[in-house]
Amino acid sequence: MIKKIVPFLMIAVLIVSCKTNKNAALNSDNSMSNLDWNGTYVGTTPCADCEGIKTVITLNNDLTFTKNTQYLGKSTDVSTENGSFSWNKAGNTVTLKTDTASNDYFVGEHTLTHLDLNGKKITGDLADKYILKQQGADTLKDLPWKLVELRGKVIENAPKQPYLILGAADNRVSGNTSCNGFGGEYELLEGNRVKFSKMMHTMMACPNMTIENEFMQVLEMADNYTLVNGVLNLNKGRMATMAKFEIDYFVN
Structure with missing residues (x-):
């Protein structure tokens, strides 16, 4: 009798384990579910032939975005792109898509980090320059x-x-x-x-x-x-x- 019961017990344990792992995955920490990511991010990223690229990105709850850029010291024109974005499976990176291009950004706590063409964080002395900072909706100081x-x-x-x-x-x-x-x-x-x-x-x-x-x-x-x-x-x-x-x- 015991020999017949053991296999059933093992199957039951596996089922419970699978459900637990699945729930753990669903409830695991990720930017998409645990951070207040919607909002506006601002920063100046490095530029090969200008003083820097002033970048303002707004992420909306409906998975659309607006990206404005200006090449400082080169032009006063502001370029505007609109499109949609999607999250990766880990829920920590968004891909901004337009009709002509796509860019990946790692979403941190009040930060948006521009990633390289392989979806990796840029390293080196200029690494911090690729981080955009989220602006508070009711912030008063240090804003134009x-x-x-x-x-x-x-x-x-x-x-x-x-x-x-x-x-x-x-x-x-x-x-x-x-x-x-x-x-x-x-x-x-x-x-x-x-x-x-x-x-x-x-x-x-x-x-x-x-x-x-x-x-x-x-x-x-x-x-x-x-x-x-x-x-x-x-x-x-x-x-x-x-x-x-x-x-x-x-x-x-």
Whole structure:
């Protein structure tokens, strides 16, 4: 009787083992299932004949992507590619596909690493240069905020794109008024309050100084801000928004 039972026990053990291994594989750690990978990744990768390739990649939940690149020191043009991407079996690498090419990227915690043609990580002194960093949706500092509305009017026909950057390391604000570069200091206080001070700018004359004058007035008057879905508003008390900004990684 025992001899007849043993084979059945062995089969049962194998079945349970297979199910356990399968469940372990399904629940194993991988970027696809355990990381908040959807979002925007930014970095400057090496370039053979330019200062670097500024790269901005956005991965969406529906497995589509947008990739913007600019060859620094060579051209101010920004190239845009759209397509779909897929995950590898291990769930740690995505392949971005367009009509003309495909590229592999390793997905880490808040990082996207460009891989070589064999799907391997690039090594050597420049290895870190191939890593793009994920940007937080509600991040305020160290980002190029493009001015898109000023006192309710859409920014149009400006001599140069007005923007500001709030530095994280030194609490300094810098940017362009649409004509002149400017800089100063800022403070972020409790209750989404903000204070700009000691503002200075270059003295170049432009045909239309209206945007510059109003932009600088807003920075003098603003005392609070809101940041919702990647849109930054500067306000005065409970008045209507005085200036509205959106992130533009290629503004300069």
